[in-house]
Amino acid sequence: MTEADFLQLPDLAARSLGGAVVFANDEFFASRENLISPGAPDFDPSEFGHKGKVYDGWETRRRREPGHDFAVVRLGVPGVVEGVVIDTAWFTGNYPPFASVDGVDLVGYPTDQELLDAPWEPVLERVALKGDTANAFAVNDDRRWTHLRLNIFPDGGVARFRVHGHARPDPAFLTGTIDLAALENGGDVVACSNGFYSSPRNIIGLGRSRHMGEGWENARRRDDGNDYVVIRLAGQGCVDHVEIDTSYFVGNAPGAARLSGIPNEDAMSDESSWAELVPRTALLPDCRHRFRVDSPTPVEFVRLDVYPDGGIARLRVSGRLT
Ligand SMILES: NC(=O)NC(NC(N)=O)C(=O)[O-]
Structure with a gap:
């Protein structure tokens, strides 16, 4: 499916549909929940808080050991993903250079630990990101997911995560x-x-x-x-x-x-x-x-x-x- 086509499909992660960002390994600079906020991200160049520059997105601290950061999204409705948007709006010197997306189809209401231990499958292989850009990627996979994991390499900030696809309710x-x-x-x-x-x-x-x-x-x-x-x-x-x-x-x-x-x-x-x-x-x-x-x-x-x-x-x- 082309980018123009999948962008027309509903955002299965949207807060308005019951989506939630249920876990992040780090959210030092900016809260994970912003990833699925409605509308375009805001930015006020003069706004600073106790921890640094305020961003309307999810932002982790500068990583000083090996590994990478990730956030887990529970879809509002389980579904088949046709494309994702990893929007780095306003993140310029601190966007993650690479990202990937995994998915899992779970029954019931998993705890954080169950999500961490879940059998995640790759949905979008590692891709390069641009800063301050709505990075859109088509997904060609007809499996149904209840949760997605957004991985960023190695760290940084993402303003919005949109998951366009077809709802497949139980x-x-x-x-x-x-x-x-x-x-x-x-x-x-x-x-x-x-x-x-x-x-x-x-x-x-x-x-x-x-x-x-x-x-x-x-x-x-x-x-x-x-x-x-x-x-x-x-x-x-x-x-x-x-x-x-x-x-x-x-x-x-x-x-x-x-x-x-x-x-x-x-x-x-x-x-x-x-x-x-x-x-x-x-x-x-x-x-x-x-x-x-x-x-x-x-x-x-x-x-x-x-x-x-x-x-x-x-x-x-x-x-x-x-
Ligand atoms: N000017 C910044 O954005 N600096 C840092 N980030 C925040 N939120 O302050 C950083 O290291 O990415």
């Missing part, structure tokens, strides 16, 4: 009525008309949005069309009910919305094969709308049309996998 928890669209269950956005202000992927994220920026907001439409988003569900399923949430979109909620679905990818291009799940319905601003769905047809893709444009906080598609 099927044992995909039983009964679940949110078939949720990113954590394996749903993902596959097409969108316009994500000018914020990503359409936000609408299938964890929990409720806390402000307008945590939803999907397109630009004001100046033609006769309408905006839409297409989601590949966790698998083919029968939809029971739907939530279309316009929370925090007060002056810019859609006037109306419609939800339709198709049973598989082959039907995507045939307009007539899209079955109506929720007919075109007027929406209120800043409101969670719930609709019962009365359709026996299983669907694998849903399309949310908004008329003519406007923001959506969340889309929940509750149903059972077939």
